[in-house]
Amino acid sequence: MTVKTLFDKIWDAHVVKKVEGGPNVLYIDRHLIHEVTSPVAFLGLKNRGLKVLRPEKTTATPDHNVPTINQHLSVKDELSRHQLEMLKTNCTENGIVHHDLGTEGHGVVHIIGPEMGLTQPGMTIVCGDSHTSTHGAFGAIAFGIGTSEVEMVFASQCIMQPKPKKMKITVNGTLAKGVTAKDIALYIISKISTSGGTGHFIEYTGSAITGLSMEGRMTLCNLSIECGARGGMIAPDEITFEYVKGREFAPKGADWDKAVAKWKELKTDDDAVFDTELIYDAADIEPMITFGTNPGMGIGISKNIPTTEGMEGSDKSSFEKSLQYMGFGAGDKIEGKPVDYVFLGSCTNGRIEDFREFTEFVKGKKKAPNITAWLVPGSKQVENQIRAEGLISILEDAGFQLRQPGCSACLAMNDDKIPAGKYSVSTSNRNFEGRQGPGARTLLASPITAAAAAISGVISDPRK
Amino acid sequence: MAYDKFTKITSPAVPLPIENVDTDQIIPARFLKAIERKGFGDNLFRDWRYEKDGSPKSDFPLNNNIYSGKILVAGKNFGSGSSREHAAWAIYDYGFRVVVSSFFADIFKGNALNNGLLPVVVTPEFLQKIFTTIEKDVNTTFEVDLEKQIFTISATNDTIDFEINSYKKHCLQNGLDDIDYLVDMKEEIAAFEKDN
Numbered sequence: 001m002t003v004k005t006l007f008d009k010i011w012d013a014h015v016v017k018k019v020e021g022g023p024n025v026l027y028i029d030r031h032l033i034h035e036v037t038s039p040v041a042f043l044g045l046k047n048r049g050l051k052v053l054r055p056e057k058t059t060a061t062p063d064h065n066v067p068t069i070n071q072h073l074s075v076k077d078e079l080s081r082h083q084l085e086m087l088k089t090n091c092t093e094n095g096i097v098h099h100d101l102g103t104e105g106h107g108v109v110h111i112i113g114p115e116m117g118l119t120q121p122g123m124t125i126v127c128g129d130s131h132t133s134t135h136g137a138f139g140a141i142a143f144g145i146g147t148s149e150v151e152m153v154f155a156s157q158c159i160m161q162p163k164p165k166k167m168k169i170t171v172n173g174t175l176a177k178g179v180t181a182k183d184i185a186l187y188i189i190s191k192i193s194t195s196g197g198t199g200h201f202i203e204y205t206g207s208a209i210t211g212l213s214m215e216g217r218m219t220l221c222n223l224s225i226e227c228g229a230r231g232g233m234i235a236p237d238e239i240t241f242e243y244v245k246g247r248e249f250a251p252k253g254a255d256w257d258k259a260v261a262k263w264k265e266l267k268t269d270d271d272a273v274f275d276t277e278l279i280y281d282a283a284d285i286e287p288m289i290t291f292g293t294n295p296g297m298g299i300g301i302s303k304n305i306p307t308t309e310g311m312e313g314s315d316k317s318s319f320e321k322s323l324q325y326m327g328f329g330a331g332d333k334i335e336g337k338p339v340d341y342v343f344l345g346s347c348t349n350g351r352i353e354d355f356r357e358f359t360e361f362v363k364g365k366k367k368a369p370n371i372t373a374w375l376v377p378g379s380k381q382v383e384n385q386i387r388a389e390g391l392i393s394i395l396e397d398a399g400f401q402l403r404q405p406g407c408s409a410c411l412a413m414n415d416d417k418i419p420a421g422k423y424s425v426s427t428s429n430r431n432f433e434g435r436q437g438p439g440a441r442t443l444l445a446s447p448i449t450a451a452a453a454a455i456s457g458v459i460s461d462p463r464k
Numbered sequence: 465m466a467y468d469k470f471t472k473i474t475s476p477a478v479p480l481p482i483e484n485v486d487t488d489q490i491i492p493a494r495f496l497k498a499i500e501r502k503g504f505g506d507n508l509f510r511d512w513r514y515e516k517d518g519s520p521k522s523d524f525p526l527n528n529n530i531y532s533g534k535i536l537v538a539g540k541n542f543g544s545g546s547s548r549e550h551a552a553w554a555i556y557d558y559g560f561r562v563v564v565s566s567f568f569a570d571i572f573k574g575n576a577l578n579n580g581l582l583p584v585v586v587t588p589e590f591l592q593k594i595f596t597t598i599e600k601d602v603n604t605t606f607e608v609d610l611e612k613q614i615f616t617i618s619a620t621n622d623t624i625d626f627e628i629n630s631y632k633k634h635c636l637q638n639g640l641d642d643i644d645y646l647v648d649m650k651e652e653i654a655a656f657e658k659d660n
């Protein structure tokens with residue numbers, strides 16, 4: 001028997017055909033869709049006179065566009081409303097389950113998948129959204145696709161993809177207090193840059209990784225795409241099974257035992273070879289924050305913004321352009337920099353543990369008066385749990401309010417836009433120019449670091 | 465989605481010597497509310513191209529009418545970030561048929577190929593040569609020969625081979641897309657489902 005990586009095992013089991021001189025035809029177990037990247041695909045399908053081939057393998061929810069207040073009212077923005085209506089109509093016409101705004105199943109697509117048990121080990125999962133990599137936390141192959149590919153899955157339940165290369169990232173050791181999965185991810189991206197993972201699929205291993213909760217694993221895998229990788233995955237273990245067990249779409253009874261027996265085989269064989277291997281030590285990681293306009297421009301919070309020493313040509317000019325956009329100087333200390341907005345949410349950090357960590361930090365303190373804080377749960381279930389666990393009153397006592405689920409300021413397609421020139425400490429995943437609104441300046445960080453900024457009113461080290 | 469067949473293109477090029485151009489810059493999220501694939505070219509590089517009041521920024525290459533052509537030449541790591549295919553649509557809709565860079569993000573590359581837009585990867589040195597050639601003469605032309613997989617700087621006859629897998633090449637040359645191919649595989653797919 002040939003030795004295989006975890007990735008190989010799942011990929012190879014889903015190849016329907018290898019096209020001569022071309023990609024593999026890959027079977028897709030789970031397709032998640034939302035309002036932004038699906039309408040053109042539905043239209044294409046209709047124009048070909050086709051219907052969705054396997055509607056039961058597709059699940060829909062509107063998230064990118066939705067308002068995060070007054071969701072019971074009709075959506076004000078006409079274009080958004082139209083897109084939301086199109087999703088609903090297209091789902092009805094094709095027999096796809098649609099978790100509409102305000103319903104118990106609603107939320108950001110990458111939050112509701114795992115929550116409902118739609119995400120399971122060994123699956124191939126795609127969605128027209130790059131952060132589909134989130135689901136890799138369960139030992140699944142999950143990646144973002146373009147709209148043409150959404151149409152392919154609709155038409156055939158398959159896509160055509162060349163098999164990517166394999167990368168192994170090991171993080172050993174124990175994380176220090178105040179250091180989270182988000183910090184591991186930002187640390188790795190700062191080391192290998194936003195293109196370091198291009199062409200690869202990552203498997204994360206090591207004691208610092210297996211020590212993470214499912215939610216932490218999702219945060220880490222979510223950010224795999226930000227180093228350019230197609231996705232990231234973690235071999236399933238007892239923590240995974242425990243999380244999946246009992247969820248709505250998880251196998252039940254004898255099927256459960258059978259599934260777990262199969263899932264236990266999902267690990268990389270001892271002698272399997274990766275194209276690239278990287279090893280890090282958890283002890284080297286401190287709370288991270290970004291200072292520039294891509295997720296690779298991150299530093300430990302106690303550090304200074306790098307200088308341009310040793311940079312040349314376009315590297316240097318890109319760096320300078322980035323700092324100019326941010327209004328920062330090379331060599332500046334990041335701690336103490338001004339903050340105007342704090343955003344807790346997104347498919348990176350909009351789960352219940354993120355809200356617990358944030359709440360734990362702000363408990364008994366008061367939000368700084370200069371800060372506008374947007375706390376956006378990733379799903380209706382998260383929102384319900386925040387209330388059920390009593391986090392809501394702690395947050396309100398500290399001067400915070402809770403909004404309703406959606407992508408919100410992660411990409412600012414709705415009204416949650418950071419004004420031009422303002423600084424936002426954000427738990428989301430992208431600090432590109434204008435990502436949180438035209439001219440907005442984003443600093444990516446963990447929920448704990450975001451909480452520290454919300455309380456002190458400036459960039460602060462949450463460990464102090 | 466049907467697109468024009470791609471064979472050979474000879475054209476001047478528009479330089480965009482910026483690195484890490486992410487898809488949020490190519491087409492900002494607020495323009496993704498359409499339900500049809502129309503008119504994205506108008507908002508290509510929106511926030512780099514226009515001031516807030518809608519007037520064009522004179523220092524952005526797309527607004528500088530000395531530059532023209534069907535080829536966009538950009539700095540390394542082009543198309544990173546969001547998977548939005550709207551980025552490829554916007555570039556195509558604006559009138560480009562080729563994007564040249566020393567490095568492309570994966571999802572963007574796949575999206576481009578699915579939409580008749582050819583991503584050409586060249587070495588960093590060759591990329592620099594292209595920028596320098598345009599700087600010397602904005603009307604200088606480049607030839608992209610898909611059949612032979614060769615990119616040529618016409619003025620100097622400098623050439624470089626580029627990679628593309630034979631299946632995708634066939635699709636581009638014939639204006640075909642993957643969906644036609646997959647729909648034809650119906651029986652094989654059904655057989656796979658039965659076995660698994």
Ligand code: SF4
Nearest residue numbers: 131346347407410411
């Ligand atoms: S929260 Fe942000 S990254 Fe996640 S799906 Fe929504 S827009 Fe995409």
